[in-house]
Amino acid sequence: MELWALITVGSAFLQNLRSTLQKHLKGRMGTTGATFVRFGFGLPFAFLYLTILHLGLDRPLPVPGLTFAIWAVIGALSQITATFLLVHLFSFRNFAVGTAYSRTEPAQAALLALLLFGETIGLGTTAAILVSILGVMLISVARTAFTPLSLVTSVGSRTALIGLASGFFFGVSAIAYRTASLSLSPSLPAPDAMVQAGYTLCVVITIQTLSMFLWMAWRDRTELTRVRAAWKVSALVGFVGATASFGWFTAMTLQQVAVVKALAQVEMLFTFASSVLFFKERINRLEIAGCVLIVFGVLLLVLV
Numbered sequence: 001m002e003l004w005a006l007i008t009v010g011s012a013f014l015q016n017l018r019s020t021l022q023k024h025l026k027g028r029m030g031t032t033g034a035t036f037v038r039f040g041f042g043l044p045f046a047f048l049y050l051t052i053l054h055l056g057l058d059r060p061l062p063v064p065g066l067t068f069a070i071w072a073v074i075g076a077l078s079q080i081t082a083t084f085l086l087v088h089l090f091s092f093r094n095f096a097v098g099t100a101y102s103r104t105e106p107a108q109a110a111l112l113a114l115l116l117f118g119e120t121i122g123l124g125t126t127a128a129i130l131v132s133i134l135g136v137m138l139i140s141v142a143r144t145a146f147t148p149l150s151l152v153t154s155v156g157s158r159t160a161l162i163g164l165a166s167g168f169f170f171g172v173s174a175i176a177y178r179t180a181s182l183s184l185s186p187s188l189p190a191p192d193a194m195v196q197a198g199y200t201l202c203v204v205i206t207i208q209t210l211s212m213f214l215w216m217a218w219r220d221r222t223e224l225t226r227v228r229a230a231w232k233v234s235a236l237v238g239f240v241g242a243t244a245s246f247g248w249f250t251a252m253t254l255q256q257v258a259v260v261k262a263l264a265q266v267e268m269l270f271t272f273a274s275s276v277l278f279f280k281e282r283i284n285r286l287e288i289a290g291c292v293l294i295v296f297g298v299l300l301l302v303l304v
Contacts, residue, residue, distance in 0.1 A: 004254040008263045011247030016270035018240045022087055025233060029226035032216060035084045037227060039208040041238025042245070046205045049246050050198040059195050062184035064203070071183070072200065075176030076207040082169035089162050102166040106265070107133055109171035110258035116175065121258055128300040129258065132265045135293030138286050139268075174261060177204065178252040197249030205242070265294045 018038065025034045053059045064072075086102050106129045113119040121129075181196040188195065216223050227234060251260045272283060272291055 004251045004260065005263055007247045007251045007254075008260050009266055011244045011251065012264045012267035013270050014240050014244035014247065015264075016267050016274060018237055018244060019086070019271070020274045021233060021237045021240065025230060025237065028230050028233075030220070030223055031084060031088045032212070032220060033223040033227045034087045035080065036209075036212045036216065036223075037230075037234035037237045038083055038241045039080070039205050039212060039238075040227070041231075041234045042242035043205050043209050043238070045239050045242035046198070046201045046246070049242070050195075050202050053195055053198050059192055060188060062196060062199055063187040064184060064199075065187075067183040068180045068200075068203075071176045071180035072203050073207060075173040075180060076204045077211070078169045078173035078176060079204070080208055080212065082166045082173060085162055085166035085169065089159060089166065102163050102170060104133055104136060104164055105167040105170045105174070106258050106261035108164075108168050109174050109261050112171055112175050113257060117179075119256060119258075121256065124300065125259055125262065128297045129262045130297075131300060132262060132294045132297030135265075135268075135290040135297065138290035138293065171257075171261075174248075174252060174257045177249055178257050180204075181249060181253045193250050193253040196253050197246060201242070201245050201249050205245070263298055266298050268294045 022034050022038065025037060050061075054061055082102070089102070110119075110121055110126075110129065177200055181193075181200045184196045184199060185191045213224075216227075248260070268291055272287070276283060
């Protein structure tokens, strides 16, 4: 298995762990606070990784330009929106199903990359994405009276629309991060995916932390109090989230976003395990079938 694929699977596991912890925090603070801890408490870890690369391993830092700045801001704000919508979605349905709705991200990212940059993907990769998306659609109707029509109409439900919007903004942020990271390459002696990813992560997470902190200080200071009270779990969320992001950024610097995000569907396996083991939520046959399709799509992606 190639390096980007190994990094992606590891990041998917960490992202699921982060989402599990964020759902736990939803019982102790609001959606805004649970979203903020992902960035605010991840900030020191992001800078730690970059410091190790620069000072510990003597890797030079890039010199950012205007292209980097524009796409870093777009990515940062898009990820805040996507994360907020995903955490909000946990209020409507169970943990596994809530996460599944946002898993349309690979298809949306592929379309965005095609429209914005003319990037194309092969037929095998397209088939892998579509199989995984079908699995997501099965999961989305698993708790309703299932018919072929409901499989299509479910996309128009409130929870589905929120999930699709979350997937869209995750797709935008992923495209933005890849573009920002790749723009740093000419300013380095040689392309260095880890340094480019680490530098991009530090800039982006700083923007996210400052913007969300100022918003809460202005509109909801009590939420900051709740965040402070839950600092132990929040610090763990920050560490796991920053580590996962470092992995995502590195993988997306090495490989097309749609391909990385298609393999990242393996996160659903971890999600179902969390749903059953930690939240004691029952999984029915359609959800299992959807999970099998997602796994099949991932295997198809790896083999093509």
